[in-house]
Amino acid sequence: MxxxxxxxxxxxxxxxxxxxxxxxxxxxxxxxxxxxxxxxxxxxxxxxxxxxxxxxxxxxxxxxxxxxxxxxxxxxxxxxxxxxxxxxxxxxxxxxxxxxxxxxxxxxxxxxxxxxxxxxxxxxxxxxxxxxxxxxxxxxxxxxxxxxxxxxxxxxxxxxxxxxxxxxxxxxxxxxxxxxxxxxxxxxxxxVRPGNQRGHEHFGYKDGISQPAVEGVDVDPLPGQTTVxxxxxxxxxxxxxxxxxxxxxxxxxxxxxxxxxxxLPQKVPEFDTFLRENAPTVPDPTANVVDLLGARLVGRWKSGAPIVEAQLRDDPGLADDPQRNNLFEFTRGKQQICPFAAHIRKMNPRGDLDKPENSVNPHLIPRRGIPFGGEVTDEERNTGVTLHERGLYFVCYQSNLSKGFSFLQRLWANNAKFPSPSPELPGLDAIIGQTTGGGTRTITGVISEDTNQPFDLTAEWVISKGxxxxxxxxxxxxxxxxxxx
Ligand code: HEM
Structure with a gap:
């Protein structure tokens, strides 16, 4: 007892x-x-x-x-x-x-x-x-x-x-x-980053929006928040x-x-350059395709609005509303709106798996990271090359590492087939998926009109230093x- x-x-x-x-x-x-x-x-x-x-x-x-x-x-x-x-x-x-x-x-x-x-x-x-x-x-x-x-x-x-x-x-x-x-x-x-980047990690995306509620502790969970x-x-x-x-x-x-x-150092200027140079066109000429590509890789816009609920453009009002910013699910087997490889879909495949109480909930982790390093300088922005180290000191808590951090990194982020079964090969987590060899990672789901089309992420932009x-x-x-x- x-x-x-x-x-x-x-x-x-x-x-x-x-x-x-x-x-x-x-x-x-x-x-x-x-x-x-x-x-x-x-x-x-x-x-x-x-x-x-x-x-x-x-x-x-x-x-x-x-x-x-x-x-x-x-x-x-x-x-x-x-x-x-x-x-x-x-x-x-x-x-x-x-x-x-x-x-x-x-x-x-x-x-x-x-x-x-x-x-x-x-x-x-x-x-x-x-x-x-x-x-x-x-x-x-x-x-x-x-x-x-x-x-x-x-x-x-x-x-x-x-x-x-x-x-x-x-x-x-x-x-x-x-x-x-x-x-x-x-x-x-x-x-914590300065000014309007407060609460955002170095690629510019709002972080810390989705955390599990803990039974008997977070007694009033927000809509869409899972209690573990x-x-x-x-x-x-x-x-x-x-x-x-x-x-x-x-x-x-x-x-x-x-x-x-x-x-986890982050190659921010290199990531930004990739988004600029590889953003696919979409039928709507008013869409900001560079931001849209980033949102598809993360699963949320920079403001934090989930792409599932804000499909073509950012929605800061939605992002800032705790009653709505976690209230969404992915459509199982489909990736027209959010690629299977998007970071938040890999890390919390809401709606993608059977019996989530057994297949997802034991793997939800409270995250407590903090950014490190200064803001991107003009020189780095102009050359597209990181000259000063910056990134995330990632921290998370769990009762079992083989269900928590290690599981998420090895079996979901680094696993090209997850979530499975999927009609198309998802590819590695677009933000943190990695192989010891580095290099190109191929994902699908970036091109909405042809979600099976391979899309090459030409580099890893998060590189673990221990x-x-x-x-x-x-x-x-x-x-x-x-x-x-
Ligand atoms: C530099 C590395 C990383 C960056 C830039 C990053 C960025 C983000 C961002 C922007 C979000 C969305 C905000 C939110 O939902 O709270 C997020 C969510 C999340 N990340 Fe990461 N992350 C990184 C590393 C990791 C690692 C190493 C793991 C675990 C292996 C991880 C697990 C998660 C989880 C579990 C979520 C919440 C997903 C959800 O419940 O919807 N992240 N991350």
Whole structure:
């Protein structure tokens, strides 16, 4: 019988829409001295933002914004200047190597082979590129992800100042004076994009519109939002099962979640050039065919409007309406409007499969990514070549990696035949589908008048540079099992 469910026990990035953030720092570390780390960890636990606090922080931000707007309209008539409430968050998660290093009892019984092996072992199966200079297969990843990482501290905030002051507090506990219980492996910072691109990823498409609702947590789901069992996200909760049987896990795994982290640089000028040069004509001369091609590859327009409900032109009103922006289904077996290979159709084939409660719902993942890197410069726009790295720090949570991130990337995004059976060969996910060799991916469904016509995506515009699988323990597990009092 599982312990009663409490938001105060769960780390804040996992549920609702995660830790509120304008900016986020990922601090990857190696544990140096196990005993002193475990004893210092007990001092860090009170700093960890719980799901309950994250929810309160969001409601404070909402109230603050209403107040600001009121003050601005009642004020001296100057242009309203939306401020930001100072809000920070801290979460922590461990890799399998980190958990083993800590010497936690039953570490090997967590029962997720992909987590236990680590992402590096799976790089080839995920379709990540091979380093041509290395014999055998070594992925072409950034060096920090090729070495042993024991954990990651996630720090979020309204500003870099808030990030830095929280980082200093964390360091004060774990890296004080000569007592360095951990060593920094790498520190990555992501930022919400500026101005009207806020909430949009670097290709320009609004992100974070579709998230699963979690049973008993998101009690008032929006129209079109799927509610999943708690155990799809949290270990040892209802739905953390295989073939209808609960998966055996140690007690300390309760209310924890596996965090998949990926560094995904995006070739934005190259993607834009491809859209400009390859946009097929359509019978309606008033359609913006460049934007239409992009919308067909993503499944949503840049505003976020689903192409299924806005077939020839963008509809920002629809995009901004939470009552309607997820209220759609694809027409099974047909791709006149949205190609089977469109990113959101591959990742959530609404209406495409039988028994979605079994075939789709266990694979829905809460996503918590943040863009990194600056805006495209004039030089990059003019030459069509990326000169400064930018992309997405992709983060998602699940109770089972072989049903969550790994499943989505390997069996749906990288699988040319999915969704099947389809009358036409769908091709790889147009945004994230990849093969270790890179190169051209051929999809169908881009030309509405002849949906079987092959359409070549001449490059991959999202190229993985590495990542790792982590376990984000519950607060009680952090205090009683991970830390040493
Ligand atoms: C740089 C890489 C990526 C970009 C640019 C990107 C972009 C987007 C965009 C624009 C959306 C639509 C907004 C929304 O529905 O919330 C979306 C949705 C989604 N993406 Fe990605 N994404 C990326 C990587 C990934 C990866 C690696 C996965 C998982 C393997 C993934 C899974 C999803 C899922 C599950 C959805 C929601 C689909 C739905 O429920 O309709 N994405 N993504």
């Amino acid at each position: 599982a312990a009663p469910f409490s938001l105060a026990n769960i780390q804040g990035d996992i549920l609702y829409v995660g830790l509120p953030k304008q900016t986020q720092l990922f601090f990857f570390f190696e544990i140096l001295d196990v005993n002193s780390f475990r004893s210092q960890l007990s001092k860090l636990v009170p700093m960890i933002t719980t799901a309950e606090q994250a929810q309160n922080n969001r409601s404070d931000i909402r109230k603050f914004k209403v107040q600001e707007r009121k003050q601005a309209t009642q004020g001296d008539g100057e242009t309203p200047h939306p401020g930001t409430l100072r809000v920070g968050g801290v979460n922590i998660a461990f890799s399998a190597k980190g958990i083993n290093k800590l010497g936690i009892t039953d570490a090997n019984k967590i029962n997720d082979p992909l987590f236990q092996a680590g992402m590096l072992k799976e790089a080839q199966d995920l379709g990540d590129r091979a380093n041509p200079d290395k014999p055998g297969f070594e992925p072409e990843w950034d060096t920090e992800f090729l070495q042993e990482i024991h954990g990651v501290i996630l720090i979020t905030g309204d500003s870099h100042a808030t990030l830095n002051s929280q980082l200093e507090d964390v360091k004060c506990i774990l890296m004080k004076d000569n007592n360095h219980t951990i060593k920094e492996i790498s520190k990555l910072v992501g930022d 069992k708690q155990g799809v996200v949290l270990l040892r909760r209802d739905g953390d099962e295989d073939n209808g049987q609960p998966i055996a896990r140690p007690e300390w795994a309760l209310d924890g979640s596996f965090l998949a982290f990926r560094k 990542g790792e699988y982590f376990f984000s323990p519950s607060l009680p597990a952090l205090s009683s099992t991970f830390a040493m009092v």
